[in-house]
Amino acid sequence: EAGVAQSPRYKIIEKRQSVAFWCNPISGHATLYWYQQILGQGPKLLIQFQNNGVVDDSQLPKDRFSAERLKGVDSTLKIQPAKLEDSAVYLCASRQLGRHEQYFGPGTRLTVT
Amino acid sequence: AQSVTQPDIHITVSEGASLELRCNYSYGATPYLFWYVQSPGQGLQLLLKYFSGDTLVQGIKGFEAEFKRSQSSFNLRKPSVHWSDAAEYFCAVAPGYGGSQGNLIFGKGTKLSVKP
Numbered sequence: 762e763a764g765v766a767q768s769p770r771y772k773i774i775e776k777r778q779s780v781a782f783w784c785n786p787i788s789g790h791a792t793l794y795w796y797q798q799i800l801g802q803g804p805k806l807l808i809q810f811q812n813n814g815v816v817d818d819s820q821l822p823k824d825r826f827s828a829e830r831l832k833g834v835d836s837t838l839k840i841q842p843a844k845l846e847d848s849a850v851y852l853c854a855s856r857q858l859g860r861h862e863q864y865f866g867p868g869t870r871l872t873v874t
Numbered sequence: 875a876q877s878v879t880q881p882d883i884h885i886t887v888s889e890g891a892s893l894e895l896r897c898n899y900s901y902g903a904t905p906y907l908f909w910y911v912q913s914p915g916q917g918l919q920l921l922l923k924y925f926s927g928d929t930l931v932q933g934i935k936g937f938e939a940e941f942k943r944s945q946s947s948f949n950l951r952k953p954s955v956h957w958s959d960a961a962e963y964f965c966a967v968a969p970g971y972g973g974s975q976g977n978l979i980f981g982k983g984t985k986l987s988v989k990p
Contacts, residue, residue, distance in 0.1 A: 765917070794977075803878075803964050803980030804918070817977060852917060854978075861906045861925060861968055863978060865917040 763787065765866035767853050773872045779841035782869045785834070786855030792816075794863060795828055795838050796852040804852055810836060811858075843873045876901045876969045880981035887955050888989045895950040895984050897965030906968040907948040908978065909939055913961045921963075924948065935959070960988045 766785040774780050786793050792811050796804035807826065809817040813833040821828070825844070830836040840847055850870050854863040877900045887893055899905060906925050910918040922933025929941040939950045948965060962985045966978040 767917075801982070803966070803982050804978070805980070806977055809977060854918075862908065862920055862923055864920065865910075867915075867917045870915075 767866035777842040781839045784836045784853030790855035791858045792856040794854040798850040848873045878981035884985045886987040893952045897948045908966045910964045
């Protein structure tokens with residue numbers, strides 16, 4: 762069974778530029794999460810989808826971050842414009858309905874200069 | 875608010891020695907509890923989980939964890955550490971039901987170094 766796929770693995774941009782990350786969850790997993798992991802900290806939830814609907818985006822900085830999962834499968838997270846403090850690893854995870862464990866992708870390491 | 879505390883930022887153990895990583899949580903009811911491991915440049919891999927039942931749970935790679943309700947703890951243990959266990963370890967809780975079901979709250983992690 763294929764795991765959670767993410768791309769790109771690394772991205773370097775200048776502040777005020779925009780960037781997008783892509784995630785493809787494990788096949789059949791209805792729930793998808795995006796986390797932000799700043800160096801030296803644990804991951805922090807940004808947004809949760811169930812199928813193509815948003816369940817929880819209370820911690821998403823909506824003035825600059827957006828995410829979508831239009832067909833209920835893969836998802837895109839966008840930052841526009843980026844700030845220096847957005848430098849982090851962005852992790853995608855998925856979960857099967859009825860189960861509690863989440864499975865994580867390898868992450869995208871973003872550096873904003 | 876729910877929280878997870880991992881008191882040890884960095885631990886160094888000798889190869890072959892035993893290991894215990896501490897985790898305390900703050901939550902009104904018994905949460906779902908997890909330990910994940912993150913190797914450099916990698917995502918998080920699930921080591922083990924506790925939902926209910928037997929308070930001693932076995933995971934992958936020879937790890938185990940014990941849930942102690944009275945101490946709000948879920949400590950991770952391994953009887954004999956291997957050099958390949960060097961990584962960062964995260965304890966996490968998933969609080970309750972409803973819309974936030976399954977949303978993980980992570981501790982800040984404990985970095986494990988292994989001496990030859």
